[in-house]
Amino acid sequence: xxxxxxxxxxxxxxxxxxxxxxxxxxxxxxxxxxxxxxxxxxxxxxxxxxxxxxxxxxxxxxxxxxxxxxxxxxxxxxxxxxxxxxxxxxxxxxxxxxxxxxxxxxxxxxxxxxxx
Numbered sequence: 001x002x003x004x005x006x007x008x009x010x011x012x013x014x015x016x017x018x019x020x021x022x023x024x025x026x027x028x029x030x031x032x033x034x035x036x037x038x039x040x041x042x043x044x045x046x047x048x049x050x051x052x053x054x055x056x057x058x059x060x061x062x063x064x065x066x067x068x069x070x071x072x073x074x075x076x077x078x079x080x081x082x083x084x085x086x087x088x089x090x091x092x093x094x095x096x097x098x099x100x101x102x103x104x105x106x107x108x109x110x111x112x113x114x115x116x
Contacts, residue, residue: 003057005030009037011045012113018045019084019109023055026063034066038073046079052109054085064097071102080104084112 005024012019018041020034041049051067059067067081074081084106086094094100106112 005033006055007033007037009040012050016045017048017050017113019050019052019113021052021055023057025058025060026056026066027058027060028062028066030063031066031069034070035073038070043077046074046077048080048082049074050082050084050106050109050112052084052112053087053090054109056085056090059090059093064093064099067099071099075102082106082112084109 003024005022005026007023007030008021010019010021011017020037022030022034026034038046038049071081080103082104083094083099085108086105091105094103094105106115
């Protein structure tokens, strides 16, 4: 069963910390919306951006490529991307492809928000 991709940008911690909430399946169709969400964040708030995967059901290779592109774009601008809410399968996939070397991974969004 295919779960519809949904994305929502929110600002936590009194409006200073951008969180991109991703639900459903991250495939090539999701790339444009993910990049647009990131780029819609004011540049002065891009130093730390959290991607919340709590409601993500599937990520394919194109989705991973999108995440790599976002991490690269962020680091080129002295920012950092952090992941929150990955289930054990997605965490293992991120480790296998080497993304855990480039992003901080939090068990939950609440854990990520509590760290400043």
